[in-house]
Amino acid sequence: MNVSIQLKVKSFIRDPNDTDLGRKIIENSILLIDQLGxxxxxxxxxxxxxxxxxxxxYRYFENKHKLLIYLISWYWSWLEYRLNVEFLKVHKPEQKLDFFLKVITTPGNVDSEFKFVNGVALHRIVVSESPKAFLTKDVDADNKDGYFRSYKVLVHMISNVVLEVNSAYPYPTALVTTIIESAYNQQYFIDHFKTLSETRKKGDLEKFLSGILYGALNVKPS
Amino acid sequence: MNVSIQLKVKSFIRDPNDTDLGRKIIENSILLIDQLGxxxxxxxxxxxxxxxxxxxxYRYFENKHKLLIYLISWYWSWLEYRLNVEFLKVHKPEQKLDFFLKVITTPGNVDSEFKFVNGVALHRIVVSESPKAFLTKDVDADNKDGYFRSYKVLVHMISNVVLEVNSAYPYPTALVTTIIESAYNQQYFIDHFKTLSETRKKGDLEKFLSGILYGALNVKPS
DNA sequence: GGTTAAATAGTAGTATTACTATCATATTTT
DNA sequence: AAAATATGATAGTAATACTACTATTTAACC
Structure with a gap:
């Protein structure tokens, strides 16, 4: 397999995909951010x-915040890619949503080694660091520059599946962002605040999120 | 009214409540963090x-992170205080949960001027900065030192009310943390990512969260 | 194949941040 | 009045977040 994730929006100065040094920057920044925070x-x-x-x-990224935005965007695009592949195989929207829940609650897959990107480490970065990409005073400027497009594309894609399940539901994107943010947040809480989450056992987090999703949509889970 | 919020856990070196300078530090750090990020x-x-x-x-706080922890803790304790006052007046758990949803989705109240604390600015800080209090490499040490106790106390208090509504629900604290985090996150999205939340109109966010809460508990809202 | 232009790597420096240490002075407590 | 405590003033350090400049390699053209 030699598919590559091409980000449409450039939070970089020079495309790190194009050069040896660029790829080393991506590969090792993932490992180092994971290690040091x-x-x-x-x-x-x-x-x-x-x-x-x-x-x-600095010739590749204006600052470390732009690099973080790049890594997180890459993650969301990678997720979207995997969902699109799966969605070709299944047809019921409930099956699609279940796969979506599975992917966002699983720290890394066998196929997660994508070229020079360590998917497991990147998943941990998303858990621990992703809110920092948008919780800044530059958020509106960054948003204007399109830096959160990967996330938005993913959210809207899943929102449409949500509407297939219940077309009358009035808050599809709010629901999807809540599910996504909660998924990663709960993974953090499981690791660091034992008393703040009951979803400790394998599959529990998926069940919990499934209950929220189908509960809000007022339909039975598949 | 002269009630004061006394934090049980000290993330400070010297109690800022005790001195004039201490109170000026709290009052103005809220305004300045709100302004600058x-x-x-x-x-x-x-x-x-x-x-x-x-x-x-520096004689009051070891560093700005400890100050942030103090401010956020103060906010959760203040919230808990207001909920406790209200909970004496109402008795049905659904009424309690509705009040809880109202408080976490309202940027500030008339009574929010609490001594030298600007409640509206502090609410904005919680929306924009609160995840940074725990998304650090020091989280486990900070947790051991009890720095997140105010939040935990609040969560467990509401979890108990959730169990009054449905004692068989298996994930009460996960549900409560999800509702809280989503409440503040959606407020951020409303302000900065127009396309990622439909809860723009007054009351919508409360309705959305209410749907999630009662949907997950599989009971009709009050 | 050699000259020139462009891309990239490497060196050195600066302003700011996040502290720490020391000493002087003002205020409060005993 | 002496002692303890709180604050202020000043200076200094290591690390961070950059910027400007120089050296070297690669590519492009005639």
Whole structure:
């Protein structure tokens, strides 16, 4: 398989896909952000790992926030890609939604090694860091520049499936964003606040989210 | 009224409630974080506003993250206080949950001026910054130190009300955290991502969350 | 095949941030 | 009046988040 995820919106200065250094930046920034957390992550530390320099990294990304936006966007596009592949195989909207729930609650798959991207580490970054991509004072400017398009495309895609299940439901995108944000948030709570989530056992989180989704839509789960 | 919110867990070095400078730090840090966002907020900027020095602020809080934890904790304790007052007046659990939904979706109340705390600004901080209080590499150490107790107390209090409505529901705290996080997240989306939430009109967000809550519990809303 | 232009890598420097340490002074407590 | 405490003033440091400039490699053209 040699499909590549091409992001339509450029939060980069120079496309990291095009060069060796660019790919090393992506590959190792995922590992390093996962290790250190976004706050302690710096371009200098990254550069020393990939035997390059701070200035070289800056030629690809204006700052580490733009890099985070790139990584998170890549994740949502990758998710959308996997859903699209699956959606060709199944037809009932309920089956599609179940697969969607499965994908967002699973830390990583066998097929998650996508070229130079460590999907498991990237999933953890989404769990721990993704709200930081939009919880900034630059959010409106970033939004205007289209930096959250991957997420929006994904949300609208699932919203349409939600409407196939219940076309009268008035809040489809609010429901989908709630499900997505809750999925990742609960994964964080399971790891760090034992008393704040009962979805500890395998499959529980999926069941919990399924109950919310079909409960809100007022239909029985498939 | 002269009730004061006393936080049981000290994320401070010296209690800001005790002194004039301490209260000025709280009052103005709320206004300044609201204005600048947490990233651009610094103790130096704060000190210059309150005609003090960086070193003096550092005598109250070890760093700005501990200050954020203090402010957010104060907010949850304030919320818990208001809910407790109301819960004495009503008796049906559904009424309690409805009041809970109302409080978390309302940006500020008439009674929200609580001494030197601007409740409206603090509400905005919770919307925009609260996940940053726990999405750090220090989360486990901070949790061990009890820094998230106010939030946990609130969640467990509401979870118990949820169980009054449906004692067989298996995920009460997961449901309550999902409702809370979604409430604040949707408020952010309404302001910044118009296409990602349909809950634009007054009361819509409450209705949306009510649908999720009672839908998951599989009972009709009151 | 050699000259020139463009792309990329590497070096060095700056302003700001996030602190820490020290000392002086004002205020409060005993 | 002495002692303890709170605040202020000043200075200094290591790290961060960049920017500007120089060196080298690669590509493009005649």
């Amino acid at each position: 976004f706050e302690a992550f710096t371009f200098k530390k990254l550069a020393s790992i990939i035997d390059s320099t701070e200035a070289s990294v | 947490f990233e651009a907020f610094t103790f130096k900027k704060l000190a210059s506003i309150i005609d003090s020095t960086e070193a003096s602020v």
